[in-house]
Amino acid sequence: MKKVGILGGTFDPPHNGHLLAAEQVRTALQLDEIWFLPAGMPPHKKSTATPAPMRLRMTELAIQSNCHFKVNGIELERSGPSYTIDTMKELKRNHPDSQFYFIIGADMIAYLPKWHKIDELSRLIEFAGVNRSGYSVETVYPVHLVNIPAFDISSTLVRKRIKEGMSVKYMVPDQVIQFIKEHQLYES
Numbered sequence: 001m002k003k004v005g006i007l008g009g010t011f012d013p014p015h016n017g018h019l020l021a022a023e024q025v026r027t028a029l030q031l032d033e034i035w036f037l038p039a040g041m042p043p044h045k046k047s048t049a050t051p052a053p054m055r056l057r058m059t060e061l062a063i064q065s066n067c068h069f070k071v072n073g074i075e076l077e078r079s080g081p082s083y084t085i086d087t088m089k090e091l092k093r094n095h096p097d098s099q100f101y102f103i104i105g106a107d108m109i110a111y112l113p114k115w116h117k118i119d120e121l122s123r124l125i126e127f128a129g130v131n132r133s134g135y136s137v138e139t140v141y142p143v144h145l146v147n148i149p150a151f152d153i154s155s156t157l158v159r160k161r162i163k164e165g166m167s168v169k170y171m172v173p174d175q176v177i178q179f180i181k182e183h184q185l186y187e188s
């Protein structure tokens with residue numbers, strides 16, 4: 001069986017906290033690959049400001065330097081909320097030779113009780129959880145915890161800094177910064 005980590009996210013934009021978490025989980029759990037999964041319409045966010053094709057492209061640019069990282073656009077092909085259970089059922093059907101670990105930060109660990117069909121989902125796949133500043137990793141759900149050097153950064157912070165004209169170098173991969181500048185994202 002191939003062991004595959006899935007990092008689902010809005011990636012508006014992707015940042016080095018995502019890359020750090022993915023690489024730490026990959027090595028700690030000896031996963032073969034990490035698939036970055038941009039969410040079409042994230043279930044608990046009302047709207048995403050940036051169109052899906054741009055978030056997909058930024059995610060492709062972000063992962064370029066790691067040969068174990070791939071991007072999977074499956075959720076962008078579906079309309080309606082991107083429930084993880086639907087995605088993972090489809091991925092399992094299409095890749096019967098793979099065992100999936102869904103990677104989540106501590107904010108999402110806290111939110112697990114509210115996930116759609118969470119009991120069924122937690123029987124279907126494994127969860128890998130990473131710490132994140134300001135959130136507890138305690139949960140009643142079975143989560144493989146991976147302790148990472150906390151990088152206190154979020155897409156919200158990146159968007160805010162760009163809007164205020166502050167540097168995001170070393171917070172966001174250079175190629176993503178280039179894309180953001182070319183398309184004048186997050187400036188207003």
Ligand SMILES: Nc1ncnc2c1ncn2[C@@H]1O[C@H](COP(=O)(O)OP(=O)(O)OP(=O)(O)O)[C@@H](O)[C@H]1O
Binds near residue numbers: 104106151153156
């Ligand atoms: N700095 C970080 N450290 C660890 N995990 C993170 C970090 N940033 C994001 N994650 C995790 O990555 C996944 C995708 O996150 P997402 O794309 O929503 O980024 P975000 O920074 O949380 O965005 P936003 O600020 O817009 O809510 C989530 O499971 C989230 O918990």
Ligand SMILES: O=C(O)c1ccc[n+]([C@@H]2O[C@H](COP(=O)([O-])O)[C@@H](O)[C@H]2O)c1
Binds near residue numbers: 009039044045116
């Ligand atoms: O399926 C659900 O109910 C569910 C609820 C909250 C979050 N998720 C998934 O968790 C991942 C991280 O979410 P977000 O909003 O932090 O980008 C992303 O892949 C979401 O689709 C999934």
